[in-house]
Amino acid sequence: MNEILFSNEVIVYLLSETIIYGLLFLSFIVSLGILKSWNYENFNQKQFILENRSYLVESILFFTLILKVFLLPYFVYTIDNLSLLIPGAMCGAGVIEANSYGNPLLILKMIILFLSGLWFSINRLDLQKKSYPYLTIKLWLFVAIFFLLSIEYSLDIAYFTHIATETPVTCCSVLFSQVGGANGLPLGLTLAKLVWLFYLVYILLMLSIFLEKILLSVFTSALFAFIAYYAVVYFFGTYVYQLPTHNCPFCMLQSYYYYVGYLIWGLLFFSVYLIFNYGVMSYFFKTNFQKNKAMILSLLTAFVFVCSAYVILYYVRNGVFL
């Protein structure tokens, strides 16, 4: 048996995922039953039973999907802690690369979280009305999420059971060895162009949100997430580590860096999520985008501010850039 599976964090994580998956599986079965026979215009016994069941399913989904939200940072924390058990791993970057399941699993978790957030918003909208107008939409969305959850659960099992503790992994050591560390940048960008692009896309995103150009905001936020990821890893991160060759998205999650990675990635993820969520809700369900503008703009600005502050503080203290 793989010793990874005896790690406290992995036991807690897999147990939680199993319980949640079990509850979601039951909800999935009940949801299919509701979708099959739902007709609000009926006043018969069957329809009343379905209405009662829908309330039960909604409650289960609400609480289990909330737990899933908390399990994402816990997953990141778990893989970061596992770096102690895997030769060559200095942080979560090495652990996530320990087999081919790691990266798809992490990306899938983020997609599920985005879709779960959308489910919360539709559920909230549905509960505000008296005639269950969005019940079928939210249950179909859950059915789609459940298929992704099933893949995620399989990947969870496959990932943790296939981490070898005897074989050394590469981790950020590879990146350390590449002076300049910018070799991994996409679209042939240089570091300077990346930073300019980061601030330009940020301004464009702020403007699109401010002017309430919904579709433009959603697409720009996806572009911003992409650019910001590389900007944090290859530019701002080096100021967090105070080392120009250290390009790692995970090390900043460690206590040595005051867990600032949780703040940086959390702000980026949450602000992009809100733009996506409120954008989709506003576009398809005609909800009010305007009242959430201030919060989204604040979160985005906080993210850019935290990233930029590391660069400015470094310059103030040392009189040079890295």
Place this chain on the structure above:
Amino acid sequence: MNVITIENMHKIYHENSTEEFEVLKNINLVVKKNEMVIVSGVSGSGKSTLLSLVAALEKPSSGKIIVLEELVSKLPDIHASKYRAKHIGIIFQNFNLLESLSVETNVMAPLIHSGLTFSQIEEKVQYSMKLASIEHKATQEIRLLSGGEKQRCAIARALVHNPELILCDEPTANLDKENTLKFISLLETLQELGKTIVIATHDPLFDTLTCVSRVIKMENGRIL
């Protein structure tokens, strides 16, 4: 104007189990504005369940319940409590008061989440206590009150949010003759104020009252 409309309504407890029991069978009922309707029948005839369903404390197994143009039988739970807070005053047999709190606080309870200012709440509480003749016991704890006083406190609480419909479930079961007569006098006052009142009781005294619009007899879950 119809305040309550019930069509082909059934209520079954323990559905699809060996203990399945149909407590209400094909109920059809209309109650008009400002009526005082007595629902009478022996224990177990379904009177209290009928009131619970009108108050959206429970849901029917099938059929329509429309109260003040609100489709109560299909209200999601979150809206059911708002509906009660807005339209319904309920007086229970056992009063359901908070024993360790004062009369004033008990009467105030339904308005806590109303969004009114404290002075507005205070004004409504004073008016309601005066209407139920319990204002002289405002600061007294419930556990120190007599049965009749508890009943008046329960009435004040049921009236504090000025509901259009008042439901009374065996309101005089725990009262002596004198307090029962006081309660009836209060009901007459409420009717004069334009309230619609439905009383579930097996007390024969109600059948003879002049203020009563109709008496509906129930037996084995059916309206006779």
